[in-house]
Amino acid sequence: MSRLVIISNRLPITVNRSDGELHYHPSAGGLATGLNSLDDSYNKIWIGWPGQDIANEWEREAIKNDLIKRSLVPVFLTEREIDLYYEGFSNKTVWPHFHYFTEYTVYNDEMWAAYQEVNFKFFQAVEEHLREDDMVWVHDYQLMLLPALIRAKFPKISIGFFLHIPFPSYEVFRILPWRKEILDGILGADQVGFHTFGYMRHFLSAAYRITGYEHEFGRLTIDDRQVNVDVFPMGIDYDKYADPDVDAESDRASGEIRRLHASRKIILSVDRLDYTKGIPHRIRAFGEFIRYNPEYIGKVNLIMIVVPSRSGVDQYQSLKAEVDVLVSQVNSEYSTFDWMPIHYYYRSVNFAALTTLYREADIALITPLRDGMNLVAKEYIAAKEDSKRGVLILSEMAGAVYELNDGAITVNPQSSREIQQALVEALEMPLDEQKQRLEVMQESLRKYDVKHWAATFIKEQQKLQQKNKMHNTT
Ligand code: ADQ
Secondary structure, eight states: OOEEEEEEEEOSEEEEEETTEEEEEEOOSHHHHHHHTOOTTSEEEEEEEOSSOOOOHHHHHHHHHHHHTTTEEEOOOOHHHIIIIIIIIIIIIIHHHHTTOGGGOOOOHHHHHHHHHHHHHHHHHHHHHOOTTOEEEEESGGGTTHHHHHHHHOTTSEEEEEOOSOOOOHHHHTTSTTHHHHHHHHTTSSEEEESSHHHHHHHHHHIIIIIOOOEETTEEEETTEEEEEEEOOOOOOHHHHHSOOOOHHHHHHHHHHHHHTTTSEEEEEEEESOGGGOHHHHHHHHHHHHHHOGGGTTTEEEEEEEEOOOTTSHHHHHHHHHHHHHHHHHHHHHOBTTBOSEEEEESOOOHHHHHHHHHHOSEEEEOOSSBSOOHHHHHHHHTTTTTOOOEEEEETTBTTHHHHTTTSEEEOTTOHHHHHHHHHHHHHOOHHHHHHHHHHHHHHHHHSOHHHHHHHHHHHHHHHHHHHHHHHHO
16 A cells, blocks of 8 residues: 655644653644544555754654654754744745735745755655655645655655645735745645635646746646646534534533523634634624624623634734733623623633534634635534534635535625624524525535545545656656
8 A cells, every 4th residue: 555645844743841741632723633534544654843842862762753653753843943934934924925914924035044944854854754656745835845845856756735725816926035936846746736716726827927837727737747736625524523522521511601601692703813813803893793783782792712823923922912902892891790792712622612612602703814714614514413503604715615605604804894794694593594504514514524625635646646657658
C-alpha cells in the first residue's frame, strides 16, 4: 500500500510542558479536527510543528521518539522562526492579505526570508522520510513554497496542495511583492484544491496573469506536467456531531444550560478571536437588535464562545480589548436585575461542552467578514440531527454559504440591519420550517462529510498520478 504523507504547519497533536513533564493533547482548529477523523484505510504519516519552542536537544529527541510511534514527524521551530515565519509572514502577511484585510498586511523582507527558510526546513523533513511511491498532501497558507521544493528534488512524486483560506482576487493578490514566488511554489503540486469555485477562479486568473499559464477546464500544462486545479469543499465528521458520545457530565451540562436559560432563546456564536470573524460587528448588531426590538428584553441570550488565538500578534490584542469593551457596553446598557444579554466566554471549551451548546442553541449566529469555509456552521447543523430544531444565520462571506444557502438565513456581516432582521426572522420561525430547512442542509452535510472530502481529493490525485505515469512512459 502506498503511503499518504500529510504535511501541515501544525501536527494534530500539540506538545506542552508543565510540571517538568511533557504532555500531548489534540490540537484545536479546522484542519486538525478534519484530518484527524480520516479513516484508517490510508497508511499515513503526518509531518508538522508540534506547537512549542523546544530548545533542549534531549527533549526534542524524546518528543520525536514519542511521536514517531503515532506516525507523526515533528519539525521543531526556533523562537525566531515562530516569530518571523509563523506569527510573522504567515499571520501578519498572508492571513490578513488573503482575507482582504490589506490594511493589516505587513511587508517585511526578513519575514519573507524566514518563510522561505522554514518551508525549506519542512522540505528537509519530507526528504528524510519520503519514499518513491508515496503520495504527498501539503496543507495551507504556511507552506505555499513547499510543493515546488519537493517537485525540484522528486520530479515524479505525486503532490497535492489544499488551501484552507480564501484565495483573493487577482487585484488584491498582485499587491504582494512575492506573488510570483508564491504561485510558483503552489504550482509545484499536481493537484491544487480550494473550498469554493470563487477561490479557484481567482487562483487561475492570478496564475495566468502573473506566470502566463493558461488553463483548460482547470488544467494547466507546466513543462511536461499537468496540474489539476479544482474545488473540494471540506466537510465535517458528521456522525461525531450528530450523535456525540454524551457522557453523564455533558448530560448534566445540557440540563444546566437549559435551566439557566429557561424560557429564553439561546443565540450561539463560536469562533477563534480573529478579526476575520466579525465579532465586534456581531456584538454591535446584537445591541441594536435589542434597542429596536425591546420586546425581546429578558427573552434571549447571546452566548459567545471566543477561543484565544495568536495572542502574540498586535491586532489580536487590540481586538480582544475591543470585544471586552463592546460586550460590557451592551450588557451595562440593557441588563436587568435578572437578565444579562451577552454571556461571553473567552476560552476554549471541551468537546462535550461544545456539542452541548450546539444542541441547546436555538440559533447559531455565524457572521465572519471573510472565512475560507467555516466548520462551526456545519457542526451546528449536524448537532440538530435528532431535535430538528434550530436556525442558522450565516454570513455570505463564509465559504460554507455555497452549500448551506438553501437552509440558512444568509446575511451581509457588515449590515447590522440585515443581522437584526435575520434574528427576528429566526426567533419567529415556525418549527416545521426549521425542520424543513435543517433537513435540506443535513442531507448534504451527511453525504459530503470530511471522509468524502479527503477521499475525493486523494482519488482525483491518484487518477492524475496514473495519467502522468502513462504520459511519461509513452
Ligand atoms: P478556523 O479559522 O479555525 O479554520 P473553523 O472552520 O470554524 O475555523 O474551524 C474551527 C474548528 O475548531 C471547528 O472544528 C470547531 O469545532 C473547533 N473549535 C471551535 N471552538 C472550539 C473550542 N472552544 N474548543 C475546541 N474546539 C473548538 C480554518 C479556516 C476556515 C476553514 C477551516 C478548515 O479559517 O475557514 O473552514 O480552516 O478548512
